[in-house]
Amino acid sequence: MKLKEKIDEIYSYLEDSSNFKAGKVDKVYIPENEEEVCDILEICAKTNKPITISGAGTGTVGGRIPLEGDILSTEALNKIINLSPEEKTASLQAGVIVDDFLKYIENFNLFYPPFPTERTAFIGGNISTNASGEYSFKFGPTRNYVKRIKLILTTGKILEIKRGEIFEKNGFIDYGIFKVPLPSYRTPDVKSSAGYYSKDGMDGIDLIIGSEGTLGVITEVEVSLIENLPPRFIMIMFLKNEENIPQIIKKIKGKKDELEIYSLEFFDKKALLFLKNDFPFIPDDTCAIYIEGKNEIKKIEKWIEISEEIAAIDTVIGEDPHNYKKLIDFRHRLPENINSYFKKIGTTKIAVDAAVPESKFEDLYMFYRKIIQENSEIHSILFGHIGENHLHFNLFPINERQKEISYKIYEESVKKAVSLGGTGFAEHGIGKIKHKYLEIMYGKQAILDMARIKKIFDPYCILSLDNIFPKEYLKLV
Numbered sequence: 347m348k349l350k351e352k353i354d355e356i357y358s359y360l361e362d363s364s365n366f367k368a369g370k371v372d373k374v375y376i377p378e379n380e381e382e383v384c385d386i387l388e389i390c391a392k393t394n395k396p397i398t399i400s401g402a403g404t405g406t407v408g409g410r411i412p413l414e415g416d417i418l419s420t421e422a423l424n425k426i427i428n429l430s431p432e433e434k435t436a437s438l439q440a441g442v443i444v445d446d447f448l449k450y451i452e453n454f455n456l457f458y459p460p461f462p463t464e465r466t467a468f469i470g471g472n473i474s475t476n477a478s479g480e481y482s483f484k485f486g487p488t489r490n491y492v493k494r495i496k497l498i499l500t501t502g503k504i505l506e507i508k509r510g511e512i513f514e515k516n517g518f519i520d521y522g523i524f525k526v527p528l529p530s531y532r533t534p535d536v537k538s539s540a541g542y543y544s545k546d547g548m549d550g551i552d553l554i555i556g557s558e559g560t561l562g563v564i565t566e567v568e569v570s571l572i573e574n575l576p577p578r579f580i581m582i583m584f585l586k587n588e589e590n591i592p593q594i595i596k597k598i599k600g601k602k603d604e605l606e607i608y609s610l611e612f613f614d615k616k617a618l619l620f621l622k623n624d625f626p627f628i629p630d631d632t633c634a635i636y637i638e639g640k641n642e643i644k645k646i647e648k649w650i651e652i653s654e655e656i657a658a659i660d661t662v663i664g665e666d667p668h669n670y671k672k673l674i675d676f677r678h679r680l681p682e683n684i685n686s687y688f689k690k691i692g693t694t695k696i697a698v699d700a701a702v703p704e705s706k707f708e709d710l711y712m713f714y715r716k717i718i719q720e721n722s723e724i725h726s727i728l729f730g731h732i733g734e735n736h737l738h739f740n741l742f743p744i745n746e747r748q749k750e751i752s753y754k755i756y757e758e759s760v761k762k763a764v765s766l767g768g769t770g771f772a773e774h775g776i777g778k779i780k781h782k783y784l785e786i787m788y789g790k791q792a793i794l795d796m797a798r799i800k801k802i803f804d805p806y807c808i809l810s811l812d813n814i815f816p817k818e819y820l821k822l823v
């Protein structure tokens with residue numbers, strides 16, 4: 347086991363992709379096997395020392411950054427244990443970098459469908475946040491591909507949970523070593539990463555997925571794979587009218603199966619302004635629908651028909667490797683350009699991340715449009731995973747007054763999404779920066795139910811404290 351204690355060695359563990367600055371840490375443990383994970387947890391339990399689990403640090407909500415105590419980094423648990431091309435499954439340790447895994451399985455003509463957008467993340471981090479990815483429109487989030495999890499608890503016990511073996515029954519999930527009550531709230535039927543998963547009859551493994559390091563250390567997982575994807579192409583359709591986007595998306599989704607769509611994204615006019623310098627082909631004063639589909643001539647012809655039907659004023663296609671790569675870059679460049687912009691002007695991005703059921707998407711979209719029109723002095727952009735009824739609504743306040751208004755808009759947006767049967771948090775999790783809004787989504791009782799569950803898994807109350815809810819809730823249950 348490695349141990350890091352010097353400030354210059356441990357400083358980087360107090361950062362992730364959020365702007366969370368309140369982190370403090372005494373030492374960083376880097377275990378190389380499960381026995382060492384058990385030893386570390388035993389030391390911490392005996393001395394009542396908080397310990398926070400760290401993956402690759404690409405999270406956006408401060409989840410791996412402790413407010414006190416030590417860190418357990420999973421970086422040395424990085425072995426691919428077994429790959430079965432026949433069964434299309436793989437077992438791997440939690441610290442495997444997703445990109446390394448994808449490259450390895452490609453040699454066997456296999457693909458890992460969650461295909462997370464940020465592929466320097468660890469598989470354990472992806473499972474702990476139920477990450478979604480570039481093709482989650484087609485394949486759904488990480489949850490759908492997790493077959494088995496090995497979880498080490500602060501009590502030193504090891505839970506090995508296989509999908510399909512333990513289910514909620516009569517209000518409880520019976521893990522053998524303890525029973526966990528189903529919380530009073532239910533996770534909405536939309537893309538969501540808002541606290542512990544809760545559904546009637548749910549599989550016990552689903553409670554662990556998306557639990558943000560609060561229940562135990564995931565050391566090993568088994569995931570399911572599919573055959574490598576067929577060649578794909580990208581088309582970007584530029585449109586003048588932003589008002590009728592929901593109707594257009596509905597129309598496209600109606601042809602989803604025949605079109606074989608992998609991703610369906612949207613960029614509003616202001617979002618495209620962030621890309622204009624890098625991609626001069628963007629026509630002035632337009633928004634865009636971005637799709638990735640199966641690269642077959644008949645399908646491309648169908649898309650050209652669609653772009654005419656929806657009155658696209660211009661269309662670009664990436665079907666050969668060079669142009670495909672260029673348009674992938676188009677999609678990835680926006681978050682980068684936004685981040686460097688808000689760093690430069692020294693403001694904090696306030697990022698609404700709501701998703702709603704398909705039938706309610708138009709309501710949410712029009713709600714955002716109204717806010718944008720009524721608050722035109724605040725710079726904002728609307729973009730993202732429109733196929734999954736999930737858009738990123740980013741606000742960039744430049745003074746205290748705008749900041750206050752933007753936080754109010756954030757709160758109102760969470761309330762609106764929840765009132766439409768959706769979630770305030772479609773991806774990324776809650777971490778340490780969204781507690782207040784999770785309580786707005788589910789209510790106080792739900793947070794107490796979550797604290798009760800955490801205490802069953804982690805009776806010493808030392809593991810990844812302040813993730814999902816403030817640690818003070820643990821004293822109330």
Ligand SMILES: Cc1cc2nc3c(=O)[nH]c(=O)nc-3n(C[C@H](O)[C@H](O)[C@H](O)COP(=O)(O)OP(=O)(O)OC[C@H]3O[C@@H](n4cnc5c(N)ncnc54)[C@H](O)[C@@H]3O)c2cc1C
Nearest residue numbers: 401402403404405409463468470471472474477478559564
């Ligand atoms: C440019 C960019 C784009 C992104 N796009 C997306 C996106 O499209 N969709 C999306 O969902 N996310 C996205 N993310 C966020 C991020 O990549 C994910 O949240 C990712 O899953 C975090 O993995 P990580 O290994 O970096 O974990 P960390 O940031 O290190 O940790 C995340 C959380 O997981 C816990 N954890 C980590 N490993 C374990 C373990 N072994 N056992 C128990 N708990 C553990 C930590 O305690 C923490 O709470 C993006 C990030 C960036 C920087």
